[in-house]
Amino acid sequence: MQCFSFLRDRKKGKKEQQNPRARSGAASTATTSSSNYGTSRSYDSTGGKRTSKSSASSSSQPSISAMFAEKAAVLRVFELDELRSATNAFSRNLKIGEGGFGTVYKGFIRSVDGKGDRITVAVKTLKRRSMQGHKQWLAEVQFLGVLEHPNLVKLIGYCCEDGDRGIERLLVYEYMPNKSLEHHLFGRISSAIPWNVRLKIALGAAEGLAYLHEGLELQVIYRDFKASNVLLDSDFNPKLSDFGLAREGPEGDRTHVSTTVVGTHGYAAPDYIETGHLTTKSDVWSFGVVLYELLTGRRALDENRPTSEQRLLEWVKQFPIESKRFNMVMDPRLRYQYSLKAAREVAKLANGCLSKLAKERPKMSQVVEVLRQVVQISESGAAPREIQREEN
Numbered sequence: 112m113q114c115f116s117f118l119r120d121r122k123k124g125k126k127e128q129q130n131p132r133a134r135s136g137a138a139s140t141a142t143t144s145s146s147n148y149g150t151s152r153s154y155d156s157t158g159g160k161r162t163s164k165s166s167a168s169s170s171s172q173p174s175i176s177a178m179f180a181e182k183a184a185v186l187r188v189f190e191l192d193e194l195r196s197a198t199n200a201f202s203r204n205l206k207i208g209e210g211g212f213g214t215v216y217k218g219f220i221r222s223v224d225g226k227g228d229r230i231t232v233a234v235k236t237l238k239r240r241s242m243q244g245h246k247q248w249l250a251e252v253q254f255l256g257v258l259e260h261p262n263l264v265k266l267i268g269y270c271c272e273d274g275d276r277g278i279e280r281l282l283v284y285e286y287m288p289n290k291s292l293e294h295h296l297f298g299r300i301s302s303a304i305p306w307n308v309r310l311k312i313a314l315g316a317a318e319g320l321a322y323l324h325e326g327l328e329l330q331v332i333y334r335d336f337k338a339s340n341v342l343l344d345s346d347f348n349p350k351l352s353d354f355g356l357a358r359e360g361p362e363g364d365r366t367h368v369s370t371t372v373v374g375t376h377g378y379a380a381p382d383y384i385e386t387g388h389l390t391t392k393s394d395v396w397s398f399g400v401v402l403y404e405l406l407t408g409r410r411a412l413d414e415n416r417p418t419s420e421q422r423l424l425e426w427v428k429q430f431p432i433e434s435k436r437f438n439m440v441m442d443p444r445l446r447y448q449y450s451l452k453a454a455r456e457v458a459k460l461a462n463g464c465l466s467k468l469a470k471e472r473p474k475m476s477q478v479v480e481v482l483r484q485v486v487q488i489s490e491s492g493a494a495p496r497e498i499q500r501e502e503n
């Protein structure tokens with residue numbers, strides 16, 4: 112099929128032996144530059160030129176396309192008509208979101224055997240009919256067709272069909288009733304997510320990233336970790352979505368993958384922006400940014416605030432972790448219902464993730480460990496209010 116022609120091309124040029132790959136170290140190329148991030152829109156610095164590996168590949172780690180070729184059958188292939196009727200002809204009333212990739216609709220599909228209730232899904236349509244749009248669609252299908260973890264959104268299937276206006280590409284996901292973390296942290300909603308739920312979201316998202324970085328035969332770099340890509344299920348379990356920018360990590364003893372810089376302003380690591388050298392530590396930086404968003408309820412970049420408060424990472428520096436003023440960084444919507452001790456630990460962890468030198472940032476498995484301890488600190492000992500009184 113035309114939609115997977117890339118896959119065949121790539122497979123031709125790639126060895127497919129399944130040897131465990133030597134783990135790479137951290138990026139050797141981190142810089143001390145601060146960032147040049149400006150707005151909060153996604154960007155692609157070269158308008159979607161091909162990305163390239165740092166040097167010729169001689170390693171034999173399994174490739175995502177080879178793994179996908181083995182597992183592709185688990186995905187359902189939908190006809191366009193099926194998805195049209197599932198979404199009431201892409202009705203405005205069923206529209207649940209809009210991103211750089213396209214529009215997302217709530218829909219209802221038949222179960223595989225046609226029995227039982229219809230299944231609620233999210234249907235994402237591809238807006239950009241460009242090569243870059245297609246590559247992102249393909250990456251999403253391939254990565255989510257292969258990856259499986261409780262903290263990654265489940266791709267149910269896809270559609271790739273010739274329609275009236277050329278090839279139509281759609282994606283069908285499990286429906287996440289609580290929308291995104293972005294919606295809850297920054298949206299105009301009356302009830303804020305409580306502290307313990309914020310910790311649960313941080314921990315789950317960290318587990319999802321640790322699985323991508325360290326839990327597979329090949330390393331996956333997510334490249335677009337941000338609050339809008341953390342979706343929440345009915346119990347507020349976090350699930351990472353949007354694998355359109357994901358990349359396979361460096362092979363063999365290589366330290367990084369060289370790429371065109373893509374990602375989202377405010378979340379991308381400064382060393383990655385400056386050099387284009389991508390490592391798992393680029394994701395760790397983005398995770399640190401989201402930790403601060405969880406603590407403060409403020410966006411990484413917010414042009415609607417006074418100039419001195421627009422850049423979250425700059426703003427929080429005024430309130431050092433060990434100082435009495437630290438609690439001023441905390442989201443006022445938490446109404447002091449949190450453990451200040453645990454909050455300090457989260458901020459320390461965030462600072463580690465935001466180390467200028469990529470190699471000094473922790474691995475995601477270490478982040479998971481720390482967050483588990485923070486959950487314990489938060490749950491055990493003094494109740495949040497008592498800690499609040501004690502330390503203020």
Ligand SMILES: Nc1ncnc2c1ncn2[C@@H]1O[C@H](COP(=O)(O)OP(=O)(O)OP(=O)(O)O)[C@@H](O)[C@H]1O
Nearest residue numbers: 208209210211212215233284285286287290291339
């Ligand atoms: N599986 C899903 N279940 C429920 N809602 C979803 C699902 N996938 C996406 N959405 C909703 O659609 C919105 C848009 O998602 P999308 O990933 O297209 O864009 P985005 O993440 O907001 O921005 P970007 O294009 O920069 O990633 C999400 O914020 C979320 O509210």
Ligand SMILES: [Mg+2]
Nearest residue numbers: 210339340353
């Ligand atoms: Mg998204």
